[in-house]
Amino acid sequence: MVITAKGKEILEIAEEPEYVMLAKVEDLKMDMLRIVEEEEIKKIRLKTSDEATFEVEPSILKEMKRVQSLINTEAIDTSVAIPLPNITSRNLSRIIDFCWEHQYNTENLEEFKGRFLKSLNHQELKELLLAANYLNIKTLFDFLCNSFTDLIQNESPEFIRDFFNILNDTNSVKSMHAPAFQGSIDDD
Amino acid sequence: MASASGDDYDDDDAAASSKRQRFTETPTPPPSDPHAPPSPTLPFELIAEILQWVPTKRLLQLQCTCKSWQSLISDPQFAKKHLRLPPKPARLILTFASPTTREFVIRSYPLHNVFDAAPVGPTELRYPSNRRKRFDLIVGSCDGILCFAVNQSLVLLWNPCIRKFKTLPPLNNQHREGSYTIFGFGYDSFSACYKVVAVFSYECDADANGYKSEVKVLTLGTESWRVVPDFPSVVPLDESGKFVSGSVNWLAYKSSPSSVIVSLDLQKECFEEVLQPDYGDVAVLDLTLGVLRHRLCVIAHGYDLLDVWLMQDYGNRESWTKLFSFPFLETPDSFPWVKALSLSEDDQLLLEFGSKLVVYNTRDGTFDTPQIQDINDCLASEVYIESLISPCS
Structure with missing residues (x-):
């Protein structure tokens, strides 16, 4: 099965075939024609942890600095898919969507980002941050970091410890305020 | 009539609403994958x-x-x-003499509220001094550290956000008749150090302008003032040096033509003259130096208008751009004290004008008074950001 979504082609899908139904049929045809004509040679295949293979076009690959450096330094055989053992097909699909929108959506990018965030639960947000860090995609990484900031803005220390899986090792119960002055300029 | 609750957003509205609202909605669970792995732990x-x-x-x-x-x-x-x-949101800091106790009071306000013309609640800051009847001068701010001149010899660096301060070693310049000290504070990105500059000026008949100046610099982290030679033969005028693009700048008087801008490059530690804009036909009666949008700014006082100039590319005379002109608030008997504090994204200019703070809307030419209590009693004003940078490290 070959399905082209905007900016990506998914050749073989072991699981979750329903997830690739992202684009309208007309868009798919147009994309396929354009990609076949112009960019077939430069595309690279990526294989996710759940054995799905994505064919990704150069403009998207450019964002993935880790994959870029693999291609540049190791002269890998592009007929073999590059394995990404830490990334699921669901997340890679999201990542490709994000990179695509970030490059080509000049008018409604903020709107897209809002929808993108809304579709993620806490666990997925963390998985994506790990994936963005692994693939070294700065735009997505910064966007997600900033989103975590909003998420923890008004939460209690207990929530934050729980959220980040942190043990409370502070001995004393400290106030949630900055420390008071120690002395002043008049003290000798 | 749409209700004010957050329940009836459609997708577009929700996307346009704040990030906070996005997160308060319950995230949709993944449509498939019933054997979801446990939530990953993020490495430190x-x-x-x-x-x-x-x-x-x-x-x-x-x-x-x-x-x-x-x-x-x-x-x-x-x-x-x-x-x-x-980017850190900027804050406005004002110093007051309390009308009842005459004590030194410092308050800070979110700058965007000052421009919004909404009533702004102050945050009272605790100045690190127990002697309350003092009126230390704000020299400037850089990366969240405020620099105060306690007197001609003593400088205090203070980050009110993390409540850390440092008093620098005294300058120990020999006090003379008519002597004064003008300070400046900035960051040298080459050595990654903050530096305080002190220009000590005193009467000297031997000099063509009647004054002589000695300049000392202290690098934060060291404990001594170093002499920087070759300050030009001019009389520094400003209340404080203005930090822009790695340089501290002062307005100074020179017998001819009149005013000059002298700068000290904090990396090279050498002085230069910054060439002024071509003021055209305007008879410039007075000049004020300032910083707007991280650029050097000159306000040129004419007979009935003030021209605001920005040096877009520091050091390049051709890059001076006249932003706009604005009239005096009242007919001046003498030239009022003017300090440009901030220029908002929608081109509103916050000014200290005489003893008042005003917002001049450059688009429709109107003046507004920010809704800040006690605004007209303030002694000094400055814009700073909230940072974690400690003056003690």
Whole structure:
């Protein structure tokens, strides 16, 4: 099965075939024609942890600095898919969507980002941050970091410890305020 | 009539609403994958990356989360990274003499509220001094550190956000008849150090302008003032040096033509003259130096208008751009004290004008008074940001 979504082609899908139904049929045809004509040679295949293979076009690959450096330094055989053992097909699909929108959506990018965030639960947000860090995609990484900031803005220390899986090792119960002055300029 | 609750957003509205609202909605569970793995634990390096994006005040609260967060947030290297991203919202700081007790009072306000013309509640800051009847001068601010001149010899650096301060060693210049000291404060990115500059001027008949100046620089982290030679033969006029693009700038008087801008490059530690704009036909009666949008700004006082000039590319005379002109608030008997504090994104200019703070709307030419209590009693004003940078490290 070959399905082209905007900016990506998914050749073989072991699981979750329903997830690739992202684009309208007309868009798919147009994309396929354009990609076949112009960019077939430069595309690279990526294989996710759940054995799905994505064919990704150069403009998207450019964002993935880790994959870029693999291609540049190791002269890998592009007929073999590059394995990404830490990334699921669901997340890679999201990542490709994000990179695509970030490059080509000049008018409604903020709107897209809002929808993108809304579709993620806490666990997925963390998985994506790990994936963005692994693939070294700065735009997505910064966007997600900033989103975590909003998420923890008004939460209690207990929530934050729980959220980040942190043990409370502070001995004393400290106030949630900055420390008071120690002395002043008049003290000798 | 649409209700004011957040329940009836359609997708577009929700996307346009704040990020906060996005998160308050229950996230949709993954449509498939019933055997979801447990939520991953983020490594500490990634948490540190996330924390760099958290606003300063919030970070200080988060110190109590655990020991590793506490040491991260107080780490000077982290403070530097945190300063770089994202942009920190600016605050306005005002100093007052309390009308009842005559004590020194310092308050700060979110700058965007000052422009919004909404009533602004102050945050009272505790100045690190127990002697309350003092009126220390604000020299300037850089990366969240405020610099105060306590007197002609003593300088205080203070980050009110993290409540850390440092008094610098005294200058010990020999006090003379008519002597005065003008300070400047800035950052030298080449040596990654903050520097305080002191221009000490005194009467000297031997000099063509009747005054002589000696300049000393202290690099934060060291304990001594170093002499920087070759200050030009001019009489420095400003209340304080203005820090722009790695240089501290002063307005100075020279017998001919009249006023000059003298700068000290904080990296090379050498003086230069910054060439002024071509004021055209305007008969310039007085000049004020300032900083707007991180650029050097000159306000040229004509007979009935004030022209605001910005040097877009520091050091390049051709890059002076006249932004706009504005009239005097009242007919001046003498030239009022004018200080340009901030220029908002929608081109509103916050000014200290005489003894008042005003917002001049450059688009429709109107003046507004910010809704800040006691606004007209303020002694001094400055704009700063909230950072984790400690003057003690």
